[in-house]
Amino acid sequence: MVKNKTIIWTSAAVVLGMALAFFGTRSIDSQTDLTKTATFVVTPGPLTVDIVESGTINAREQIIIKNEVEGKTSILYLIPEGTQVKKGDLLVELDASSLVDAKIDQEIKVQNAEAAYVNATENLAVAENQAKSDIDLAALTLEFANQDLKKYIDGEYPNELQKAQAEITLAEEELTRARDTLKWSQTLSNEKYLSLIELQADQLSEKKKALDLELAKNNRDLLVNYTYKRNLAQRRSDVSQAQMAMERTRRKARADVVQAEAELKARQAEDQRQKDKLSKIEEQLGKTKILSPADGLVIYATSAQGGGFRHNVEPLQEGQDIRERQELIYLPTANSSNAGIAIHESNLKKVRVGMPVVVTVDALPGRKFAGRVAHIAPLPDAQSLWMNPDLKVYTTQIFLDGNDSAIRTGMSCQAKIVIESHDNAMFVPVQAVLRVNAKPTVFVYNGSQFEPRTIETGLDNNRMIHVIKGLDPGDIVLLTPPLKTAGVDYQAPEKDSPNKLSDMSLEQQKKIKNRKTRQKAAE
Numbered sequence: 001m002v003k004n005k006t007i008i009w010t011s012a013a014v015v016l017g018m019a020l021a022f023f024g025t026r027s028i029d030s031q032t033d034l035t036k037t038a039t040f041v042v043t044p045g046p047l048t049v050d051i052v053e054s055g056t057i058n059a060r061e062q063i064i065i066k067n068e069v070e071g072k073t074s075i076l077y078l079i080p081e082g083t084q085v086k087k088g089d090l091l092v093e094l095d096a097s098s099l100v101d102a103k104i105d106q107e108i109k110v111q112n113a114e115a116a117y118v119n120a121t122e123n124l125a126v127a128e129n130q131a132k133s134d135i136d137l138a139a140l141t142l143e144f145a146n147q148d149l150k151k152y153i154d155g156e157y158p159n160e161l162q163k164a165q166a167e168i169t170l171a172e173e174e175l176t177r178a179r180d181t182l183k184w185s186q187t188l189s190n191e192k193y194l195s196l197i198e199l200q201a202d203q204l205s206e207k208k209k210a211l212d213l214e215l216a217k218n219n220r221d222l223l224v225n226y227t228y229k230r231n232l233a234q235r236r237s238d239v240s241q242a243q244m245a246m247e248r249t250r251r252k253a254r255a256d257v258v259q260a261e262a263e264l265k266a267r268q269a270e271d272q273r274q275k276d277k278l279s280k281i282e283e284q285l286g287k288t289k290i291l292s293p294a295d296g297l298v299i300y301a302t303s304a305q306g307g308g309f310r311h312n313v314e315p316l317q318e319g320q321d322i323r324e325r326q327e328l329i330y331l332p333t334a335n336s337s338n339a340g341i342a343i344h345e346s347n348l349k350k351v352r353v354g355m356p357v358v359v360t361v362d363a364l365p366g367r368k369f370a371g372r373v374a375h376i377a378p379l380p381d382a383q384s385l386w387m388n389p390d391l392k393v394y395t396t397q398i399f400l401d402g403n404d405s406a407i408r409t410g411m412s413c414q415a416k417i418v419i420e421s422h423d424n425a426m427f428v429p430v431q432a433v434l435r436v437n438a439k440p441t442v443f444v445y446n447g448s449q450f451e452p453r454t455i456e457t458g459l460d461n462n463r464m465i466h467v468i469k470g471l472d473p474g475d476i477v478l479l480t481p482p483l484k485t486a487g488v489d490y491q492a493p494e495k496d497s498p499n500k501l502s503d504m505s506l507e508q509q510k511k512i513k514n515r516k517t518r519q520k521a522a523e
């Protein structure tokens with residue numbers, strides 16, 4: 001079964017190939033009349049492979065003057081374009097009314113910030129002075145508490161104890177004397193020499209002295225056991241409280257000083273910030289008058305950019321609103337010029353820095369200017385890409401040789417970049433070359449009909465393509481080759497692999513069908 005399928009597929013492929021060959025031969029044979037067929041005779045000669053792009057002339061050495069005022073502002077005065085100016089001449093004057101009002105408001109803020117800064121400075125001095133005073137007072141209180149403790153232990157208590165002991169001694173002596181007196185008074189009273197009242201008085205005096213002695217002893221015991229301990233604990237507590245008060249005072253003083261310093265730094269920073277704002281406003285006011293930084297010819301940036309699709313901006317004029325960093329004026333400082341062009345990405349691989357360029361200026365007919373490719377942008381032009389995402393062009397700068405005063409900024413030009421130049425080369429029109437099986441192919445007349453021939457090609461200039469190998473001088477090439485030959489040829493399965501087509505995946509078979517459909521559409 002598999003063998004039968006292989007035979008069927010092989011037979012179909014052979015029949016299909018014979019049919020294509022037959023009809024292809026007929027179509028070509030039908031055009032063997034060279035007088036009725038578009039042909040090209042291969043003749044060696046000079047060939048220049050170049051790229052031609054339109055562009056704009058710019059000054060190579062120029063000063064770009066931009067608007068440096070923040071936000072949006074209006075133009076009050078604008079020097080006429082083309083004016084020859086000297087260094088220091090007024091070029092543009094911008095509306096400064098809002099900046100003048102902002103300056104007055106900012107000056108008030110600066111004065112308030114300065115007053116707050118001075119107040120914070122004095123508050124710091126007061127806080128430092130108060131902190132020193134509080135710490136000194138706390139230290140003095142602690143010192144007095146220590147002295148009171150030592151004075152009580154070493155002075156007051158011993159004196160009180162000695163006084164209590166002296167009172168006891170004195171009371172003992174007085175009690176002894178009172179007892180001796182009472183003893184004699186009793187003797188005299190017994191002998192009737194002393195009255196009873198006098199005896200009772202001596203007895204009362206003896207009792208009083210005894211009570212005085214007991215009271216003195218009690219006072220001493222009270223002093224030793226209670227008063228001394230209480231006063232000692234009180235004075236030690238005073239010392240401890242004074243120490244803690246000293247620590248609290250130091251911490252509070254440190255905190256007050258730190259807070260005052262922080263307040264001073266904040267006020268100083270705020271004062272500096274407000275002054276910087278004022279300086280910035282004054283600087284912005286100074287930038288509302290744009291003076292010429294050098295001698296030169298005034299060219300508006302809108303004129304130099306050329307306008308059109310890529311630079312759709314209105315011309316610069318008085319009363320116009322402009323934005324920050326917007327280019328206003330170009331001031332050329334020399335006669336050297338550039339040509340700015342945009343190269344399409346399809347030609348980018350052909351162009352290199354240093355290649356020669358021939359520039360023609362629309363305003364100077366009949367004149368040609370030599371130059372070279374100086375710079376190619378590494379990325380596509382963002383504005384063109386934004387306008388048309390499918391269009392990718394790369395901005396390229398071309399330096400023109402010499403300093404011709406006739407070339408002026410803003411002029412339109414044509415730049416022809418010379419990719420290759422051959423004095424004696426073979427070439428054919430680009431429409432005569434097809435790619436058959438991924439190889440460049442032309443149809444050459446062999447005397448009776450046109451037959452395909454594989455060639456080796458170089459670069460092209462969109463009109464002619466350089467033929468390196470495969471053609472000889474005098475060969476006649478068909479300019480209208482059959483497009484169907486450029487399709488993907490179908491190959492039948494090999495005999496030793498009968499299951500090759502049957503083993504294809506559905507996706508591969510689908511791809512083959514799609515290729516055949518595209519071939520038929522191209523035919």
